[in-house]
Amino acid sequence: MKIEEKYDVIVVGGGHAGCEAALSAARMGSRVLMLNLYLDNTAMMPCNPSIGGPAKGHLVREIDALGGEMAKAADKATHHLRWLNTSKGPAVRTLRAQCDPVKYGNHYRTAILTCLGLEVHQAMVTDLLTEKGRVVGVKIRTGQTFLSKTVIITTGTYLAAKIHIGLTSHKSGPLGMVSSSGLARSIRKTGLTVGRLRTDTTPRVLADSINWEILDRQESINEPESFSHFGEKRVHEGIICGLTRTNKETHEVIKKYFDRSPLIQGTLDSEGPRYCPSIDDKIIKFPEKDTHPIFLEPINPEGREVYLQNFSTSMCLEAQLESVRTLRGCESAHILRPGYAIEYDFVDPTQLYPWLETKTIANLFLAGQINGTSGYEEAGSQGLMAGINAALRVKDLEPLVLRRDQAYIGVLIDDLVTKGTSEPYRMLTSRCEYRLLLRHDNADTRLSPVGKEIGLLQENEWKILQKRWRHIEEETQMIKNIKISPTEKINEILRGAASSPLSEGLPAAELLKRPEISWGVFSEITSSTIEKELGERISVSAKYEGYIDRQMRQVNKFHRMEILKFPEGFDFSAVSGLSAEGEQKLSKFMPRTLGQASRISGIPPTDIQLLWVAVENKRRSKDETTDD
Ligand SMILES: Cc1cc2nc3c(=O)[nH]c(=O)nc-3n(C[C@H](O)[C@H](O)[C@H](O)COP(=O)(O)OP(=O)(O)OC[C@H]3O[C@@H](n4cnc5c(N)ncnc54)[C@H](O)[C@@H]3O)c2cc1C
Structure with missing residues (x-):
């Protein structure tokens, strides 16, 4: 690494998005520098170390089919594997793996440290360097600057991060890492619209303090399986997950501590994940339910640490300990790490093009939780696409945008850039219109030809x-x-x-x-x-x-609308008859195609018809001029 040298791509962050971004860009021939706060937190899993599950498993398979690393890391680190949704049909059937986070991180660390064209350096980035509306590099805390043609920011939950446990709060990144405040300020200074989001995690308990004998058990599947299309299928034996449930007493204890809950006392001023609410939130939102299932998932055998899936909380430590001990099998549980809520800055993703570059600062790409998502798989998918697109930009090639009928990754990014999000966005199978086409089993036929064409798939x-x-x-x-x-x-x-x-x-x-x-x-x-x-x-x-044929016909019909591009510099305010809300939102989000415009919330179908006519008229008058 040379400080004065100019890179093709600088990746800020070494989490799930950062690793995929750096690897894909380097494998496509770019000179890449990854700058990360700690080498040791490469692809760290601060929440449940599980990969896959509904829709998320589909993302992992797609990353793999394109030439990414996540499925291979998961296969290397899996110690418990299950098929989910087996009774719900092939479209939503998916694998979910419990992983050893140490093995998972080590797999990525080895991949990035041995990747040709990829350099890694431990440093805290504090400033983005821009010139004439484009990014030119970054500055680190010790004052050095690194120049680059493109920069990808993948800083996850670290920007201006604050942790809450009970009514106390302190500046901190996940799992006690530092909070990244300099870069947060620098991003706000660029003029990008920034908001605050929140996510919670569960207490971790000591494996030996749980009475496993009396718990219902969940065993790993006994057939060899793998996430990766290319990996060796293996059976994972030895680790058993336990199942317990909350009960009346648990709910009473949690209610008793409501006066010390940051969620209820309003000390949290950000939105949390709707589809993964904390246990206190569940008790408030679903008072009719007198029990919730809790899965006890061993994190790694040597670490003796157990994750309480479905029990995320930011309540005070007394409430956590007392409520955990009301669970069957956890009567003597020892909490190794408390649950907490973390608030952080995210960038409104409607400010991005569908290839994840910001609209206002050229060559600056954002990927992962910084774009308002939650989840390793969502982050990895965006990281992969940002890395691919930064590498294509360096080669002066057209960006790669996956369509909604082509990949869950396409649905994810399209949702983010056209609709934005006001809460941590998680991928769900219900977000996808063409579920029978985008199956877990056929990710390779859908995407590997693309991975091959861009030079990513080996x-x-x-x-x-x-x-x-x-x-x-x-x-x-x-x-x-x-x-x-x-x-x-x-x-x-x-x-x-x-x-x-x-x-x-x-x-x-x-x-x-x-x-x-x-x-x-x-x-x-x-x-x-x-x-x-x-x-x-x-x-x-x-x-x-x-059914597949019928979905294909729908896709073809939709395609004709989807691909209708607005001409460069199209002035939405000049289209007469648009609704006031439609005109305002179209001018703000600047969709590139009629399909994207149709998915912006608040745009009525009549506006879409008017836009269609306007684009067709423009095209016709251009054709006539050319004919003349
Ligand atoms: C408390 C908590 C609860 C969560 N709960 C869930 C859940 O329920 N379900 C779920 O699916 N996911 C959950 N997650 C989310 C999951 O951990 C993230 O979605 C995922 O890690 C995001 O990946 P990322 O690559 O975007 O960011 P991260 O994995 O957070 O990585 C960010 C990287 O940026 C680096 N970095 C930050 N600032 C700088 C800087 N200034 N300079 C250099 N490097 C920097 C960090 O060192 C890190 O390597 C949770 C996360 C946390 C913290």
Whole structure:
């Protein structure tokens, strides 16, 4: 590292967004410098060390399909793995892994320290350097400056961060790290609109102080699995999670301490996560519920630390200890670390283009929790896209924007930049319109060709995928061409699967469409030898063919509107007849396409029609001028 040297990309922060950003930009050929407060907190997991779950698991698979690192880190660190939503259909089925945070962080640290073209330096960035409306570098606390063509800020929950426990508060980043105040001031000085958000975490208790014997248990799945398309599938044995519940006494104790709850006493002046409320919030919002499930999830075997999933709180320590000890199995629990709420600055993401560059400061990209999201997967996805787009900018190439019908990552970023957020934004399957198209199992077919084209996906990984796609294609063709005969053996298998026996030959593809015929049963009938994961993909495509086709038709229809671009410098205020709110919001958010305009809240459909006509008229008059 040389101080006077000019980098292509500087990444501020080494969390989930920062690591993905730095790795993707460097792997695409940029000279990258990552500046992070501590080398030791690389990809730190300050909340529950779990990766995946509904919608989040989809993001991890997409990061992997594009050539990112998160799935590999999760696979390396997993000690407990489950399939979630198995009864709710293939669209929302996903993996969730409990990870060892030390192994997870170490995986990323090794990846960034051994990545060609990527330099890492421990430092606190205090200032953004800008010139004539573009970012040119950063300054660190000890006064040195680093110059760069692009800068990506990924500072998570650290900006002007403040921790609350009971009615006390102090300046601090997560898990006792420092709060980053210089950079917070510098960002405000640029004129970007900044707000405050909040998130809470749970107390951590000593594993040996829990009575595991009396708890219900959740075991890891016993089939080999992996998040990554390229990793070795493994079975994870040994770690068992416990299940307990809050009870009447727990709720009484929490209510008793309401006078010392920052949430209730109003000492928190920021919005917390709606979909992950703290336990005191749940008791206020759902008074009719007299119990809530609490999962006891070991963080890492050596650390003896246990996470109380669903019990996040910022109540005073006395309230935490007393309420935790009302839980079955936790009567003698020892709290190793208290739960707390953390408030921090975030930047209103509507000030970003869909490729995550700020609209007002050229070449400045923002990714992760700084954009108002919550979650490792949401952060990693944005980091990956910011890294890709910074690298493309350095090469003077068009930015990469994933569409809503292409990826959950596309939905996430589109939501942020067109709608903004007033509370920590978490990815949910319900946010996605085309769930049957964006499945956990098909992330590679959707995104790996993109990863390959931009030069991020490794050649050996591309070859692995091509081989798999060939197997799927061959097997699908084979299924189309064979007929199943009504033999006694086959009918016995069918009866065993609660499926009607055959009286005459049936095309195999038709049999596979039956909902009760799993791939396991089908492969027994057809003696198929294809890998089970690939067989299940074929089975989903067969069973949901009609629905998938219908969603594809909707996508095509929507596409025609989505891709209609507003011409450069389009003046929304000149479109006559727009509603006052519509005109104001369009001029503020400056959508690039009609599709984006349609998703800004408060824009009525009549405004969209008017915009359509205005763009078409403009295009026609331009065509006529060109013809002349
Ligand atoms: C208390 C708490 C509770 C949470 N609860 C949940 C939850 O319930 N569910 C969920 O999904 N997620 C939760 N999270 C969120 C999850 O931890 C974050 O979403 C995720 O870590 C964000 O990733 P990031 O890369 O954006 O930022 P971070 O992981 O926070 O990384 C930020 C990085 O920036 C660096 N940095 C900061 N300032 C500077 C500076 N000035 N100079 C150089 N480097 C700097 C830091 O060292 C760090 O490496 C919680 C987080 C906290 C702290």
